[in-house]
Amino acid sequence: MKRVSIGLLAGLFFSAWVSAGITENIKSLNDQGKFAEAYKLAQNQLDSFEGDPKFDLQYGVAAIDSGHISEGIFALERVVFLEPNNALAKLELARAYFLLKQLDKSRTLFNQVKAANPPPVVMARINQFLEQITNKTTIPPTKFSGFAELWAGYDDNINSGPGGQTQVVTLSDSALGRGDQFNQIRLNGSVEHAYSPQESLLFSANADFRYYHTEPEQNYKSFTVNGSHLWKRDSEQYQLGFTTQNYQIDRENYRTLIGMNGVWSKQLTSNSVLKSFAGVNSLNYASLTWKDATQINLGTNYLYAGSGKWQPLFFVGGFLGDESPKVDGVLAAGQVDRLFFGANAGVQLTPYQDVTFTPSVTYQGSRFEGNDWIYNIKRQDDFYMLNLNLEWVMHPSWSLLANYSFTDVNSNIEIYEYDRQQIMFGLRYNFQ
Known part of the structure; x- marks a missing residue:
């Protein structure tokens, strides 16, 4: 034993x-x-x-x-x-x-x-x-926010016209590019209502008014309303929404837009995010009905928060779309029916605690399906834009703003080529 x-x-x-x-x-x-x-x-x-x-x-x-x-x-x-x-x-x-x-x-x-x-x-x-x-x-409380901005600036090509006479077509003086001072008002209001920890309803309304000093026929107004539903799933978010817009020139309706869109975003790492989007819009013109079109677009953006003294936030993206006329015709085929594509990139810098400086560049190419009715060739446009934005948050509710943009449009049809510069200074009040 x-x-x-x-x-x-x-x-x-x-x-x-x-x-x-x-x-x-x-x-x-x-x-x-x-x-x-x-x-x-x-x-x-x-x-x-x-x-x-x-x-x-x-x-x-x-x-x-x-x-x-x-x-x-x-x-x-x-x-x-x-x-x-x-x-x-x-x-x-x-x-x-x-x-x-x-x-x-x-x-x-x-x-x-x-x-x-x-x-x-x-x-x-x-x-x-x-x-x-x-x-x-925990269901977060309903959030309300908004802002009002007042701007003053100068636009050296208010009608996006060519800088001089073209060879094939003789343009009137009103069709050539010209500059003017302007004042601008921008208003925004938004609400986010969460009805569960992972689901929210979002609504926003925007209004934009620009008034030129000596060219009132170029004054414009736009009113935009957006609504969407947001789903949060760990590191991913899904958003499905609608948008509607009314655009007016010289106090007359010019164009209305109604669209649907979706956005998917994913937090890749603690300092990087990937976003993809897709949408379809219906464009309807008050008098130029041959411009009525359906527009489809999709794209992707990548954001990366870097480290360093100026806390850089890099962003880069690309997009692709198609615009198809609702009614066939010579004008629509040459000036509406197109494939467009492009890219953008930039960085937000914080040189001082309450100051952000954001330079960015944008490119968009447009390739039209039909021949232009005057030049009898297929139009090809290339749009380039440099944008510089400066913001100084003087107080949680008040910010001083400055913006400069330079646009260069190249085309194989001379009447669509132009350059444009705008410089503007503004004041924003934030509502919380």
Whole structure:
């Protein structure tokens, strides 16, 4: 009997020694970030060591971080059942519940560990998770915002006309490019109403009025209303909405626009975002009905927040679209029916705490389907624009603004070529 007992004890000691060795190997792989290898090793030893809290802890971590979250939860639940005061197991289990969106269970375990006053590094990590849980489970209040802007500036080509007479067509003086001073008013109001932690309704209204000093026939007004539904899903957002716009020139309706659009965005890293969009618009002109068209567009933008003294925020994007006339005709084929494409890039810089400077460039190419009715060739336009924007936030509600833009349009048809410069200074009041 004594020999049997000694043999049994030796067997148990050897089994525990092997278990400790396997567990250390799994832990070492976990510490190196080799979670898939750790999970595979644990799976091979599962029949022998499942139920050992030390083994189950490392097995649970490997399973969670290799994508087998449910398996990891079962392993860690065994550990917590056998060792109710095992703070590390509770932390890993709380993280697993969070990943499976079992947020109430996750919050309970995080708070249990937090109550034990863990080290500062662990406490900070717990607080980050608890903040995310609060954001995911709390419906934020309805937000109202808006602004009013007053501008004064100079536009050296108010009608986007060529700078001089063309060779084929003799233009009237009113058709040539000319400059004038202007004043401008911009108004905006928006509301965001969340009816769940992940779903919101958004509405906005904008008005833009420009008044030229000596060329009132070029005055314009635009009124735009937007509405959309926003879905938030972890690092992704989806937005589906509508837009409607009325554009007037010299106090008469010129064009109306009605459209639908969708936006998908994804937080790639802590400092980068990818956005893609698509939309369809119906354009209707009050008198120039041959311009009526359906416009389809899609594109992608990438934003990256860099590091450094000026806190650069880089952005770059591209787009592609098609504009098709609603009514066929010679004029529509040569001046409406087109494929357009382009790109933009820029950076927002913060040289001082309350000052932002944003230079950007834009290119758009347009290739028309039919021959121009005068020149009898297919029109090809290339649009280039440099934009410089400066904002100084003097007070949370007040900002001084400055903007300069230079536009250069090249075309294989001379009457569509022009340059344009605008410089303007403004004052904004923000409503919160």
